[in-house]
Amino acid sequence: MAKTEVILTHNIIGLGGESDQVKVAAGYARNYLFxxxxxxxxxxxxxRRIEALKQRRAxxxxxxxxxxxxxxxSVSKLICVIKVKTGDDGKLFGSVTAGxxxxxxxxxxxxxxxxxxxxxxxxxxxxxxxEVALHLHxxxxxxxxxxxxSLTPIVAPAAAPVEEKPHTEKRGRRVEKxxxxxxxxxxxxxxxxxxxxxPEKKAKAE
Numbered sequence: 001m002a003k004t005e006v007i008l009t010h011n012i013i014g015l016g017g018e019s020d021q022v023k024v025a026a027g028y029a030r031n032y033l034f035x036x037x038x039x040x041x042x043x044x045x046x047x048r049r050i051e052a053l054k055q056r057r058a059x060x061x062x063x064x065x066x067x068x069x070x071x072x073x074s075v076s077k078l079i080c081v082i083k084v085k086t087g088d089d090g091k092l093f094g095s096v097t098a099g100x101x102x103x104x105x106x107x108x109x110x111x112x113x114x115x116x117x118x119x120x121x122x123x124x125x126x127x128x129x130x131e132v133a134l135h136l137h138x139x140x141x142x143x144x145x146x147x148x149x150s151l152t153p154i155v156a157p158a159a160a161p162v163e164e165k166p167h168t169e170k171r172g173r174r175v176e177k178x179x180x181x182x183x184x185x186x187x188x189x190x191x192x193x194x195x196x197x198x199p200e201k202k203a204k205a206e
Contacts (some may be wrong), residue, residue, distance in 0.1 A: 002026040006039040007046055009053060011060065018060070019053035065137055072142035075111065075134065079145045080104050086127065086150040096124035096148055101132065105144075124148060 004026045011017040015024070021042055024033065033039035040046045082104055085093050098118035105111045119133040127148050134142045 004029050005042040006033060007042050007050065007053070008033075008039050010038045011057070012038060018057035019050050065139060068136040068140040071111070071113075072134070072136055072140050075105075075144055076142050078109060079129075079147050080108060081147050081149060083149050083151050086152045088152070090127055090150060092125050092127070092148070094125075096130075096146070101144070101146060118144075 002025070003023045005021060005023050006029050008016050008018055008020045008022060016022050024039075029039060029041075034041075040049070080101060082096050082100055084096065087093070098115040098120055101118050102113050102115040105113050113134075113136075117135050119135055121133070124130050124146070127150055130146045130148065132144045132146050134144055136142055
């Protein structure tokens with residue numbers, strides 16, 4: 001495939017920035033870079049523009065650095081809420097992706113961030129809060145708190161039915177009143193009970 005050298009006039013991710021001299025496919029330069037104004041052919045006349053392009057690049061990078069530094073400060077205080085579908089056991093169907101986080105940042109906070117700047121150390125597959133690294137600029141890094149919540153309502157386990165015991169009335173015991181019986185004093189052991197005196201006979205009339 002034929003190659004050609006060009007001078008970039010704009011920053012193109014994966015290719016270079018303003019004033020960079022790069023080799024690209026001739027068809028790519030002819031059909032895309034040149035018509036879009038992203039590059040110019042490398043020749044003696046265009047080389048004079050390199051200094052001006054370098055100055056433009058320096059200004060752009062300074063603006064990006066300042067903007068990303070401010071964004072890093074503000075985004076570190078945010079909590080981005082991601083709502084997902086889960087099973088009854090709370091497990092996610094799939095995982096939370098960088099694209100989902102970028103979409104929610106735009107929706108919730110009107111922050112446009114390239115998903116390529118969101119770096120996930122591993123797939124997010126659990127509910128709760130997660131710390132996500134952000135590579136906003138070559139010299140600016142930050143972090144974002146992401147809270148994953150379930151859209152599936154949590155069903156509480158049904159309580160076991162309590163068996164009701166048959167209700168029985170407890171009747172109070174009736175206290176029968178008994179008449180106190182006077183006990184006769186018992187005679188001491190060995191003593192004979194005293195005999196009641198006999199009634200005296202009336203004297204015979206003389």
